[in-house]
Amino acid sequence: MVKITIRKRPHNDAVATQRKFFRKTARGKVVKVIRERYLRDDVACGIQSCSICSISSASPAPGDMHVEQPLLPANGALDHSLFPSGHFVLPDTNVILHQMDLLESSSFTPPIVLLQTMLEEVRHRSLPLYSRLKALMKVDEKRVWVFYNEFRSETAVIREDGESPNDRNDRSIRKGAAWYNRHIAQMCTASRTQKTTSLPIIVLLTDDAENRKRAELEGVRCLSVRQYVEGTKESNQLLDLLSYAAETSIEPTQVGTAGRGPLCPEYLPQSTLLAGIRAGDLHQGHFNANSFNYLEGSVAAPAFQKPVLLIGRESMNRAVQGDIVVIEVFDEKDWKAPADAVLEEESTLKDDDPVESEEEEEDEEVVAQEHERRTLARETAGIRSKLPYEKQPTGRVVGIIKRNWRAYVCHIDRSSLASGASTSQSLQSVFAQPVSRVLPRIRMRTRQAPALLGQKILIAIDRWDVTSRYPEGHFVRALGAAESKEAEQESLLLEYDVPYRPFGKAILDCLPKEGDAWVVPPKDGASPEWRDREDLRNLIICSIDPPGCQDIDDALHARRLPNGNIETGVHIADVSHFVLPENPMDNEAAARGTTVYLVDKRIDMLPSLLGTNLCSLRPFVERLAFSVIWELTPEAEIVNVRFTKSVIASKAAFTYEEAQLRKDDPHQQDELSQSVRLLNSLAIKLRAKRMAAGALNLASPEVKIYLDSSESSDPIDVEQKELRETNSLVEEFMLLANISVAKKIQETFPQTAVLRRHLPPPPANFEKLQDILKKRRGLVLDVSSSGALAASLDKCVDPNEPSFNTLVRIMATRCMLSAEYFCSGSVARDTFGHYGLASPIYTHFTSPIRRYADVLAHRQLAAAINYAPLHASLHSKSIVERILNGVNHRHRMAQMAGRASVQFYVGLALKARGMRDGHEVEVREEAFVIRTFRNGLGVFVSKLGLEGLVMFKRETSFDAENYTITIPHSDEDGRDVTIAVFDKVVVRITVEKDRNTQRGVVKMNLVSPVDSSAL
């Protein structure tokens, strides 16, 4: 049984045993708080062989917390030149706050006594620093002892009248130091082993001159940090670690409690904003944060060719990614080029504290601001010298039209936790780090912080005050353990705003009553299905899709006509027969916009009964279809085209691979194979024509994830996607169908046709890529038209590097705009063109199961051929526009979600690859440098479709004009190594868990030409 005792607290000197202070509550009320303090005589000094303390301190009882054994050497450290008889170091609070790097250095070895007073002060000032300090105490080589002076009766101090908290703490530290000196003397006389002349002493380290003076008066030996370090053995090394911040010293004795000023200007009133926009003085646009540099963002304003750059916290003025903001643009002489270093909020402000107390934090605030200002200044200094054409307009946010805040998936930043105990239920302020790099850290208050560590959680932003550097948010719900597939999947869907609820009853009620058993009714005049439908059941139709495809929405046929021409048909699932306008299912599909494909999951746009069964053009069953049938000459010229609703019966469902084999096998002479061959020959001609017209052959990094089995969905490997001839066969005919349909519906409904366009990119987008290509490879990129671009892209080859061309294509693709749906009546006729496909008009018609725009196109086409009247909603320009805006957004999000899902699985696969057979294997891959920063490289691993960042901690010289970075004395012979954009490097890829956010991060390190792990 543990010993339970009652502590007695003398009531006569209640002042020393009670602490009384006033506290301001959150509501602004001032309350008096009284706390007890039990003073004791058994607080150990921590010096080994101290006979006094070993008697008085009781041995720990079972169930008691582990109490540390004394670990300070009896004689202290003997190697300091000033103290031959040995000493202990006792730093004051400011030394901890400013010289943490020194204390952490492995060469700084003297035994350290930390007083509780300063430990609490550090904790109060900066939790991250406190965490660092605690970590330091656990290191074995460091001999750090915490003396709980506030609980020891001799050293407890109470604040006197008119004394500032700082002064009180300083006095307490001095008293602690004096006590130690006395204690050592007593100890030595008690043991009588040493002569009193050579006692080790306590050295108080402080940079506060006033404090030093007082300490000397009280007989405590006192040194500034610099003086002390100069006397140590490794002084050269250690002097470098000293922070200068402390020397210009914030005087700790000075009390400045003027309230904290606002960090950013207030927004202008709404009316001023609107007037300003109308007058053209202010500009409106979406705010885009820079994912590499948290102090920089941009707004694309239509009035300027380049996006307007917002540099610094003040200019960004609390805008969050996606907000619609109003900006004011600065004078042209202030225009700047974007910064070229990677700035991460986590690392720059790692010592920032989530709790904003009213007074204490001011210093820290100043430090953080100063820090940011310096980083920015350094950045901009480098920019001045830059070429004028790189300059972008700069500006600042003066107001917000609309916040696009939603719930964000976050992790709790471990280091911001005040109390890590899993049972703690106290209300704490913590930082939540959003998964997305473009979002700022969010401060939130929670009682369950310890329980949420290591989980993915959903946080909603509530507000962002002018006085705060971080937005305030609140906890919405937990998604589950980070890195678990379910949580990651859900977080992905949430992050990209994908609606993923199961379909409701109202929606399912819109399905045919027969359910699975629905079939095309027998052909007779009475059934409504057969009205105006062509019977194409006897045609040799087949579908070609990726393996495992369940929602087959297109099928093809081709046959020779007696006149020597070829009849070709594209048959698309007749989704609009099942999905009627303005019913719940239609509304839901419009809201979902598109089916989302994740690596291991598909989020359907339509209920799966339709998607994978009734609409899916499966082989050997009769299905309703919408057919586009051309008569083509053998040279693939269109003679005529007709559109009809039909009934088909597919004869085969091939995968790309099967179709390819079938086509290539000369023994297969059946009708089906011949049809495939015919289609292929036409496709080749169509493609050649398209290319001649100037279509681009774009590339995006597509990879395939191999899953272990369909159940476990553990990825085993990643590989680049292979493209076969048959892929482009299908693609060509789909393009042809889309173009033909687009022409037809645009003719019939010039005001409301649902079309898709791809605007030509502004040439400015290519400037940087052109410059890099010219300087690094001597290649010229002609961007005057899509044809010219295609031709010059073809010339960008490196005979030694087959993948170089792909890389350039990927980079070129990134310079382009994305394609979008639009309503033909809402934009000018000359902007209908599709740049990438070099087609004057285009729409989406061929995948109605998974894209909502196609469903609309189907309805319009059906009306165009007088099959059915057009629903009223499709006659209204504004409604079509609204729907298409939604679809565009969903489409973009779906793409990103898909990509992110692949990324996550690439990460998992890498981890799996790195842990083959239970032990770690290094994953090394070749990569191309695609971007150079002042302190790092952006690299692209084409094999994995993975982009990463290699950071250098060491000083490097960066040549922004030539896109090179030079790392001095880095190879074996100590020569400089220069790396440029497009250089091939080898990187070591590891998946690491970010310590703070629990987020799996792909870490890349350079292996060749230099090993960057040491840099």
Added chain:
Amino acid sequence: MTSRVEILNDGGYRSDGRRQHELRDFNIDLSVRGQADGCAMVSHGLTQVLVSVLGPREAKNRSQTIHNRAIINVELSIAPFSSSERRKRSRNDRRILEFAAAVKSTFEPVIQVHLYPRSHIDIFIQVLQQDGGLLSASINATTLALITAGISLFDYVSAVSAGVHSTHPLLDLTALEENDVPYLTTAVMPRTGKVTLVTLETRLHADRFEEIFRLACDAGKVIHKEMRQAVMARTGQLVRALDIGLHDQGALQRDTEDDQEMRID
């Protein structure tokens, strides 16, 4: 800010300088106050409670009497100045009623109610200062007040609160600690080891419960010793005051020296 205080620091000290198993300063004042038949002022650290017991007496209206036992009535009032934020609670505040009911049910099996048929025992609890452990202080004070009122009890009741911070048990929590850690309050009858009250309003892991519970019971025995000493001292005083005519000092001497209680069989 409350989160700024470490509940248990690395040196094993709590925020007020106690170690895990140390109870706060425990003070008992049994002096007579006003009309009350029995009275006790108890403080656990900065929590201070004054309990007055009136009775056993005849009930005001007959409908409220039971023919073979006494009725216990507990009323609680919390002084508005007792906590740092001034706050007035109505007499019918749910928490207050609940609290009073908890005290009542704690003492119902302890008071020998069958000795006082058709009578009424009033227990008035006044909270003067609050700093955690309000229930345990109230129970301890009520025990002492009942004893000073001369009401027959089967045993003392001594209560302590206990919590757990991470995996470390803590005894006798302050308000600061109560806000942060899950805790329970137990009231034990120390001689038999019977438990008359356990309350747990926060979530506590089932594996931890037993350990904490046992610890709280043990701590109850320590409190009991203290309470007993106070009662003995007061009784000694009374005896000495009555002693004018009694010359045999031996009886009293014996009483204080070997501090034996009656055995219950």
